[in-house]
Amino acid sequence: MLLDIPLLQPELIWMLIGERMAQGHAMYVDIIDDTGSLSAAIYWLIHLFAGKSLTAYHMLAALIIFFQVSYFNYLLIQYKAFEENSYIPALVMLVLFHLSFDFLTLSPALMGSSFILLALGQLFSQTVRHQDQVESVFLVGLFGGIGLCFHFPLMVFLPFVLAAGLIISGYNLHQLVLCLTGYFLPVSLCGVYYFWMDGFSEFLTGFVYSIRIIDVYRHVSYLDLAFIMTLGLFFTAWGFVLGFVVKRLTVNQQKQNQLMMLYMAFAILPLLTANRFTPYQLIFLLPGLAFYTSQIFIYLNKKLLVSIAFYLFLIGIPMIGYGWLSQKLTTEGLTAYAVARDDKYSITDKATVLVLGQDLGYYRNAALAGPYLNYQLSKPVLAEYKNYPALTKIYLNFKQAKPDFIIDEEGTFATLGEHLPEIAADYSLVREGVYKLKK
Numbered sequence: 282m283l284l285d286i287p288l289l290q291p292e293l294i295w296m297l298i299g300e301r302m303a304q305g306h307a308m309y310v311d312i313i314d315d316t317g318s319l320s321a322a323i324y325w326l327i328h329l330f331a332g333k334s335l336t337a338y339h340m341l342a343a344l345i346i347f348f349q350v351s352y353f354n355y356l357l358i359q360y361k362a363f364e365e366n367s368y369i370p371a372l373v374m375l376v377l378f379h380l381s382f383d384f385l386t387l388s389p390a391l392m393g394s395s396f397i398l399l400a401l402g403q404l405f406s407q408t409v410r411h412q413d414q415v416e417s418v419f420l421v422g423l424f425g426g427i428g429l430c431f432h433f434p435l436m437v438f439l440p441f442v443l444a445a446g447l448i449i450s451g452y453n454l455h456q457l458v459l460c461l462t463g464y465f466l467p468v469s470l471c472g473v474y475y476f477w478m479d480g481f482s483e484f485l486t487g488f489v490y491s492i493r494i495i496d497v498y499r500h501v502s503y504l505d506l507a508f509i510m511t512l513g514l515f516f517t518a519w520g521f522v523l524g525f526v527v528k529r530l531t532v533n534q535q536k537q538n539q540l541m542m543l544y545m546a547f548a549i550l551p552l553l554t555a556n557r558f559t560p561y562q563l564i565f566l567l568p569g570l571a572f573y574t575s576q577i578f579i580y581l582n583k584k585l586l587v588s589i590a591f592y593l594f595l596i597g598i599p600m601i602g603y604g605w606l607s608q609k610l611t612t613e614g615l616t617a618y619a620v621a622r623d624d625k626y627s628i629t630d631k632a633t634v635l636v637l638g639q640d641l642g643y644y645r646n647a648a649l650a651g652p653y654l655n656y657q658l659s660k661p662v663l664a665e666y667k668n669y670p671a672l673t674k675i676y677l678n679f680k681q682a683k684p685d686f687i688i689d690e691e692g693t694f695a696t697l698g699e700h701l702p703e704i705a706a707d708y709s710l711v712r713e714g715v716y717k718l719k720k
Contacts, residue, residue: 286382286606287619288335290500290641291557295387296333297649299324306652308487310480313662314655315491315556318471318484319430320389327387342387349398350374353568360405362537362572369578374571379599381509381560382606388561390551393431397438398568400424401544404442407450408536418456421446422463430467433488434562437550439464441543449540487658492556495657499558500618506552509560509605512597513570516590520573527580545569559618620645628715629686637663638690638714650684663693666700679704687716 294314301312302325308318316324323341331337354371357363378384384391403421407414425442428435446452446460475484486494524530530538548565555562574594581587609615621642629643633650636643637659653659665671675697687694687708694716698705708716 285610287610287615287622288645289383289386289618290498290620291388291559292335292338292386293620293641293644294654295320295324295338296328296335297644297654299326299328300333301649301654303328307478307480309475309483310478311652312649312654313483313487313652313659315433315487315495315658317389317393317429317431317433318488319427319467320392320432323387323392338387339385342385342391345387345391345395346375346378346385349395349567350378352398352402353571356402356405357572357575360409360533360537361531362405362534363575363579365579367575367579370571370575373575373578373594374567376595376598377513377567377570377574379602380513381563381602383559383561384564384567386561388564389432390434390555390561390564393428393435394565394567396424396428396431397435397565400428400438400442401540401568404445404449404540405537407446408540409533414450414456415459418446418450418452418459419463422460423466426464426467429464430471432551432555433492434551434555435565437554438547441547445540445543448543449536487655491655491658492554494661495556495655497556497558498617501558501560505605505609506560506563509601510563510566512601513574516574516577516594517570518573519590520576523580524573524576527582528576541569541572628711629688632685633682634686634688635682635684636688636690637693638688640688640690643686643688647686651678651682653678660693663697666697672700676701676704679707683707683718685718686711689714689716 295316298308298312298314298316298321302308302321306312308314308316308321312321314321327334327337327341350371353374354368357370358366400421403417403424406417421442425435425438428438442460442464443452443457446456450456452460471488472481472484475481524538545566548569549563551565552558552562577590578587581590621640622645623642626642626645629647632647634643634647635649635651635653636656637653638656653663662671663675665675679701689695694705694708707719709719711717
């Protein structure tokens with residue numbers, strides 16, 4: 282890497298989830314966070330094979346990106362989206378992955394987008410096939426449902442799947458029901474699993490309801506996103522206009538254009554519904570951006586203009602992404618996104634820690650102790666002083682986990698100690714907001 286890209290707060294959370302699950306703890310029940318259940322399972326597997334290795338995360342992300350780029354190009358060739366077979370869409374999409382450095386992380390959005398792309402592939406097949414589509418219709422819903430289990434904001438693609446089926450493929454009532462069955466099958470199986478292990482209410486709270494009950498973590502601003510996306514959207518708009526003006530489209534290509542326009546309209550919505558406001562929430566736009574941008578290099582006949590546009594795109598897109606990152610690193614503009622570095626965090630090195638607050642720096646070289654990972658979700662749970670069963674559960678969690686350090690940013694532990702003095706007696710105050718377990 283040309284730049285020293287910092288560890289991101291979401292990345293640290295994913296590694297902590299994988300580590301705690303590898304210790305035998307269940308997501309949502311023993312780990313309070315809103316990460317998708319299938320994403321958490323992937324982080325668990327990574328920890329089993331590679332530990333808390335950021336390199337392993339990046340390698341798997343690279344493999345997923347390679348799959349997405351290859352599969353998207355295959356779709357366009359297989360279903361004759363353009364008259365000439367070309368690998369230009371693959372190159373364009375690969376370049377677009379460098380719009381933001383966090384597009385290259387192993388985010389739930391990246392993993393979930395793979396299945397949205399597979400669902401899009403089934404919809405592409407329905408633009409050219411006229412035979413029985415029962416299997417394809419079911420797979421559209423199934424892939425969308427699997428994507429949902431990776432990243433809950435992908436629920437916004439359910440209306441897209443149904444609208445595309447009705448408008449593009451002309452679904453009848455039977456096909457709509459089949460598609461919906463496929464869509465809700467994966468999340469229903471997840472619900473059954475958590476019901477079986479007596480954690481269904483925790484599953485609903487952590488995965489389904491969290492989108493409404495916690496505030497959004499605003500890691501970047503709207504201005505940051507606008508800066509990152511402007512050049513990519515310029516090329517997309519250019520290719521969109523060029524495709525309609527220069528080229529006479531076949532009936533199937535017209536359907537594919539309608540499908541991609543509809544897709545683009547819904548691809549922006551995960552950003553607006555996610556609990557974390559980050560650039561990687563825009564990763565769902567990339568197939569649409571690549572589809573229309575490719576039309577510039579395929580349809581434009583003026584070689585000099587094509588060459589200028591190609592090099593501007595090839596160099597400009599990564600330069601904007603890395604330029605934005607460089608500017609943020611220089612001005613310390615990533616404090617709300619990256620995990621902070623400071624000597625004060627050394628106190629928790631190689632220890633077990635529970636942070637009751639937003640400062641995740643204490644976890645960098647430490648392990649999570651207890652279930653309370655996402656503080657916004659945990660705070661209401663830790664405030665149930667008048668609910669005896671809930672208070673008993675809190676007591677047992679602290680007694681079983683026994684974190685070496687408790688970082689109490691908002692006085693939550695101090696207040697809790699008034700109701701559970703036996704827990705408070707186990708700790709001594711090291712400095713303001715930092716408690717250490719008595720040996």
